[in-house]
Amino acid sequence: MPKNIVLGVTGSIAAYKAVEIVSCLIKQGNRVTVIMTSCAQRFVTQVTFQTISKNKVITDLFVDSENYDPEHVALAERADLIVVAPATANFIGKIASGIADDALTCTVMAARSPVIIAPAMNDSMYLNPIVQDNIKRLSKLGYKIIEPEKGRLCTGRVGIGRLASVEKIVDVINKELKRKRTK
Numbered sequence: 153m154p155k156n157i158v159l160g161v162t163g164s165i166a167a168y169k170a171v172e173i174v175s176c177l178i179k180q181g182n183r184v185t186v187i188m189t190s191c192a193q194r195f196v197t198q199v200t201f202q203t204i205s206k207n208k209v210i211t212d213l214f215v216d217s218e219n220y221d222p223e224h225v226a227l228a229e230r231a232d233l234i235v236v237a238p239a240t241a242n243f244i245g246k247i248a249s250g251i252a253d254d255a256l257t258c259t260v261m262a263a264r265s266p267v268i269i270a271p272a273m274n275d276s277m278y279l280n281p282i283v284q285d286n287i288k289r290l291s292k293l294g295y296k297i298i299e300p301e302k303g304r305l306c307t308g309r310v311g312i313g314r315l316a317s318v319e320k321i322v323d324v325i326n327k328e329l330k331r332k333r334t335k
């Protein structure tokens with residue numbers, strides 16, 4: 153039975169890795185709907201995700217919906233799982249503060265399914281106490297956080313903040329879907 157997975161992509165240099173995540177999930181037989189923030193579209197194009205996911209990509213809150221429900225509500229209700237990878241400090245801060253001002257934050261806010269968040273940012277941003285507090289808050293609220301890795305960052309420096317590997321993210325997604333099935 154194919155699963156409905158919503159993949160949120162935010163404005164991180166690691167956005168290109170989300171293409172590989174979508175590709176793996178599609179190969180496994182899932183239906184993937186990608187939601188991109190406007191900053192994410194500065195890094196990877198909508199066309200790339202549309203082609204790999206074989207599905208329309210959501211970039212705007214104010215679009216004509218095929219049904220009566222606004223798209224973000226319909227998507228959130230249909231989703232078996234929502235994953236945000238990569239998740240920026242900005243996105244994490246918005247969700248932790250209850251801000252829903254674009255298609256992705258509105259969908260996550262309306263979620264009924266488990267939500268997985270994979271942060272990616274430079275080490276100084278990641279270690280900022282505000283970001284750390286926001287991550288802890290989301291974790292306490294039941295969001296599943298996939299910790300970033302230590303490694304070479306886009307600045308060339310080695311530190312913590314690199315998006316977890318595609319394999320790890322796909323593995324966590326599959327485990328979460330399995331856990332949901334056996335509940």
Ligand SMILES: Cc1cc2nc3c(=O)[nH]c(=O)nc-3n(C[C@H](O)[C@H](O)[C@H](O)COP(=O)(O)O)c2cc1C
Binds near residue numbers: 163164166189242274
């Ligand atoms: C080249 C470049 C790389 C960036 N990479 C990251 C990143 O990896 N993580 C992050 O939190 N912000 C990063 N930013 C900053 C975000 O793009 C910025 O905070 C933006 O407002 C995020 O918007 P969004 O969360 O709506 O996608 C980067 C900005 C630039 C110009």
